[in-house]
Amino acid sequence: MLPELSREEILRYSRHLLVPEVGLNGQRKLKGSSALIIGSGGLGSPVALYLAAAGVGHIGLVDYDVVEESNLQRQIVHGTGMVGRLKVDSARTRLLDLNPAIQVDAFNESFTSANAMRIAEPFDIIIDGTDNFPTRYLTNDLCVLTDKPNVYGAIHRFEGQASVFYAREGPCYRCLFPEPPPPGLVPSCAEAGVLGILPGTIGTIQATEAIKFLLGIGSSLSGRLLLYDALDMSFEYVKLKKNPECKVCGAHPEVTALIDYNEFCGVPGLEHEEGPEGREWDITARELSAQLKRGKPLRLIDVREPHELAISHIKGAENIPLGELAGALSKLDPSQEIVLFCKKGSRSRRGLELLASAGFKNVKNLRGGINAWAMEVDRSLPIY
Numbered sequence: 404m405l406p407e408l409s410r411e412e413i414l415r416y417s418r419h420l421l422v423p424e425v426g427l428n429g430q431r432k433l434k435g436s437s438a439l440i441i442g443s444g445g446l447g448s449p450v451a452l453y454l455a456a457a458g459v460g461h462i463g464l465v466d467y468d469v470v471e472e473s474n475l476q477r478q479i480v481h482g483t484g485m486v487g488r489l490k491v492d493s494a495r496t497r498l499l500d501l502n503p504a505i506q507v508d509a510f511n512e513s514f515t516s517a518n519a520m521r522i523a524e525p526f527d528i529i530i531d532g533t534d535n536f537p538t539r540y541l542t543n544d545l546c547v548l549t550d551k552p553n554v555y556g557a558i559h560r561f562e563g564q565a566s567v568f569y570a571r572e573g574p575c576y577r578c579l580f581p582e583p584p585p586p587g588l589v590p591s592c593a594e595a596g597v598l599g600i601l602p603g604t605i606g607t608i609q610a611t612e613a614i615k616f617l618l619g620i621g622s623s624l625s626g627r628l629l630l631y632d633a634l635d636m637s638f639e640y641v642k643l644k645k646n647p648e649c650k651v652c653g654a655h656p657e658v659t660a661l662i663d664y665n666e667f668c669g670v671p672g673l674e675h676e677e678g679p680e681g682r683e684w685d686i687t688a689r690e691l692s693a694q695l696k697r698g699k700p701l702r703l704i705d706v707r708e709p710h711e712l713a714i715s716h717i718k719g720a721e722n723i724p725l726g727e728l729a730g731a732l733s734k735l736d737p738s739q740e741i742v743l744f745c746k747k748g749s750r751s752r753r754g755l756e757l758l759a760s761a762g763f764k765n766v767k768n769l770r771g772g773i774n775a776w777a778m779e780v781d782r783s784l785p786i787y
């Protein structure tokens with residue numbers, strides 16, 4: 404039984420009611436449907452806004468992060484007044500302002516194998532708005548195991564992808580990519596940068612696919628991967644086939660329960676995490692500043708990309724971008740003390756691991772990167 408629409412709802416959704424493919428029944432379907440959006444960031448923002456505006460009756464939001472100023476360039480569900488607040492609370496407030504007639508559930512937790520089933524259970528469709536590998540595989544496996552459609556989107560600088568993975572009728576994400584890439588191979592958004600509008604385009608495509616699925620209209624991206632390039636404004640499609648040997652949706656699945664993959668460098672949140680691992684290799688900005696003032700001989704290496712030097716730099720540092728570090732090992736002296744830094748500390752940690760595995764013993768990582776330096780030592784530098 405579909406829920407009835409109130410007089411206010413009929414007025415609110417009149418432009419939908421005028422579309423024959425939606426109409427009164429379609430709008431009632433949307434009111435009776437539910438969608439879980441994983442991530443309230445760049446992709447999750449337009450998805451959440453459009454699903455709320457369209458009248459999807461029950462929306463779930465999963466995110467454990469807090470709104471930061473550097474999010475606002477693309478995460479349009481949040482506003483300046485919400486900086487410092489939980490993303491799910493900020494997004495929920497905005498969605499209920501947009502459409503007070505819907506129910507919005509906020510899950511302020513990271514999405515893991517322990518809670519994914521419980522959180523996803525009441526929802527008709529899952530939208531992956533996180534753009535990191537552990538959650539992407541978790542979401543895929545969850546959707547296959549629970550027979551729910553997974554609306555996929557991914558972004559990188561000027562390029563995006565989208566698809567619908569619904570194992571009942573087509574391939575799943577693992578049919579394409581059976582296993583996650585090795586840790587450290589994929590840069591996160593914070594490192595790689597992203598054109599702010601790009602998640603808007605891809606997220607809006609995800610929202611469109613979700614609405615079409617909930618209404619049961621059109622032909623979906625299931626079985627097709629959309630490749631979008633903002634620079635040449637091109638849309639291309641790659642046909643996807645179900646892999647009969649797929650580890651999760653194939654005839655003899657190996658994956659029969661949810662798996663938590665180790666954290667990758669592509670995971671948002673890792674950059675501002677100060678995990679116990681590698682801590683003895685860390686040096687704080689204040690310690691480094693004191694050592695430099697005392698004239699301690701050390702080689703300060705900035706592993707950021709050259710264009711980042713225009714934003715901020717530390718005097719006396721030499722620039723060897725992380726990607727060129729392996730090729731520059733012969734120019735470094737393993738007996739000399741080396742301090743590596745980047746923007747926030749995760750690229751330099753990878754650089755440190757590289758040097759350590761090459762036998763360097765006297766290497767330190769500036770904890771929190773040049774941003775920590777800008778906060779604690781040289782306040783004239785901008786934080787980015």
Ligand SMILES: [Zn+2]
Binds near residue numbers: 575649
């Ligand atoms: Zn599969």
